[in-house]
Amino acid sequence: MSARQGRPPIGIAVRRKLVDVLVVAGFADDKSIRTLMVSELRRALDNPFTVPDQLAPRAQLIEIVNSCSGIDDGLPALADVLEFLRPGTKECAQFRTLVDSLPLRDVVSEAEQERFRSRLEGFAPPGLRAAVRRAARHVVPVPQYTDAADAFAGLADFNAAPGELPPVVAFAELIAAECDDELAAQLRKWSEGQAHRLRLDKALRELRAHVTPSASGRLHLTIMISPDPVEEDRYEISHWRQDDPAEWPPPRGETVVTTAPELELQVAKVISAAEEAWSETDAEVVLEFVLPRVLLGLPVHSWSTERDFGEPQPLYLTYPTVIRSLERMSSRRSHRVWRRRWASWSREPSFERVYFCDRCDTEDRHRLDAILSDERWLMTVLTESPPPTPVSDRDEFFAALRAGLPVIVWHPTVSSETVREMVTWLADTGDLGNLPALTRKHRIDALRNRSSSAEGGIVGDLVVLWDDPDRMLPLGDGGTGPVGEGGADERDRAS
Known part of the structure; x- marks a missing residue:
């Protein structure tokens, strides 16, 4: 849109609405309050404008609005004066909303x-x-x-x-x-x-805080899937598509409500639309799925793309694909320790900072909490997939989230001993600090020649939770619940 010369006039319809709000707020009923309003406006704007006493009350309010409309910062100042004289009222909010909606010239x-x-x-x-x-x-x-x-x-x-x-x-x-x-x-x-x-x-x-461009030039498509809060057996899909590596968070895309059988198809449509938007860039892209605990079993990494060219293919062939914890992102009380561990992981993503859970860790109450409280540990490998609901005092996943570990790995089918061997092998073949890309590489290698794959193709279903606290989503305080076993924490809501 090209620039217009001068300040655009404020239409009569908007000015009428502004006057109507002042009338509802009681300024037409009391001459003394109108006099005080004009006095405060003169002080705020350093402008000696006057309002004729012979005018009717509503006419005086029209004159006040018209005068402020012709002065730089006049209407915002009038909104400030209204808030000063009628603090916390509904009319204050309505007036401010009207002023904020005016052309920004x-x-x-x-x-x-x-x-x-x-x-x-x-x-x-x-x-x-x-x-x-x-x-x-x-x-x-x-x-x-x-x-x-x-x-x-x-x-x-x-x-x-x-x-x-x-x-x-x-x-x-x-x-x-x-x-x-x-x-x-x-x-x-x-x-x-x-x-x-x-x-x-x-x-x-x-x-x-986000002006400096990302050194990697990497883009993220973050897709959140959660159960519909009203309708059973329905799910909401929201997404945030990053078009600029320096921008976070990007605008939230349209939310789609769908059924379980349609989840994969709807996600494929989101990814296809993102690829169209990225058609002129050559940046690397990472797919992130923000999931609540009850949906951690979704095999999102192996979901397929849309059938644009022949048969669909699993997402991991094209993208490093990871999951993130919706509960942790939604719980502000867990963020400080999470940020500390992520900062340490960013500096030293070494195999020596990986803790392999053992089944005996949960035999005694808080034993695993005590182990993971050691800030030496930055990544953990679980003995099994997290169950859909927390297990009281016996929950490896909950303990890892509560300790702030940003990287959590598990496998849905093989034994914990096999997963330990696989993660050890991964660490020997590449940088754990780039685990999402490393996992993708070995998944593709396994497809190329499964018979000669060193890890026997097991890496294909390895689940990597990779949680960067510097890229939070605007979910609102309290979100969908804390990192815990029951409901949103009242202190989180209060904050």
Whole structure:
């Protein structure tokens, strides 16, 4: 969308809605409160505007809204004053929502547009397209701009989702990484000011934490499958498709509700759509399945792709495929220890940090908890597949999650002794720090020549839980429950 000259007028329908909210909030009933409102607005805006006393109450409110509409930051200031005078009311939230929905040309004054336009004109660095895509993450199709000046002006026309930075502010922050030091400092100072004015300082900090591009250039497609909370025997499939290695979390895709027999087909459709979106990139892709405990038995790594060319093939032929724990991701109380272990694993993913569970570990209560509390252990191999529901005081999987171990491995059919031998063999043949890719490699090797495969083809069904806490999904506080045996933890909900 091309830039428009000047501030777009605020239509009469929006202004009427703003006035209606003020009337419902009681400002038409009391002249003294209207007088106080005008006084607070003068102070907030440093503007000596007046409202004629002879006007009727509603007419005075119309005059106040119209006056604020013509002043830079006028309506946001009016929203602040309303919250000051009627704190916590429904009308405050309604008024703020209306103000936030207005065209964002008001975010960028004409003087600022011209100042940055002159500096950014003709500037089209390699990261321009990615910066626009990240800034306009909810805009479909993604707008195309010839240079950074065109993008800065065009993105000012788009609104943001609640709690997110306006696209033009996010773009200023992102494109600063491509600019010289002086211009970068100016852009960051401006974005800081806008974020503070819009009370989005936290959103800006989160964006800055993910500005540095990923060194690997790896993309992730994260697919979450969970039982439908209302209908039995139905499942919800959600996904987050990463189009830029530097962006996390990416926007959440459409949620699909399906039945158990259709799960594989619906997942294949999600993957096919992602591949179409990635058609112009050569990046490596990792598939992640976020699963609740009750669905850990799904053989997602061997599910098939869509039948685009001949017969379908298992996912692991194309992608490193891992699972992640929905319960752990949803439970904030478990994240500190999880982050500590992941940081250690990232530095030293060695075989010496792998603990092989033994059946005697669960004979005494908390014995395995005590063993895994040693921060030496960063990966564990279970003696069997986790049962769909926790086993009180005898649960290897629960103990591993509670201890924060980010890598958990098991096999659904063979003995624990065989799994130990297989993991030992894997460690001898490659880097455990890249276990998903290593597992895929040996699955393919086994298919090439099963008779000569050193591990006898058993690796084909090895389950790898690979949980990176730096790539959380926005599931909300409390999520679907904690890492534990019963319901959501009340302290998590309260936080």
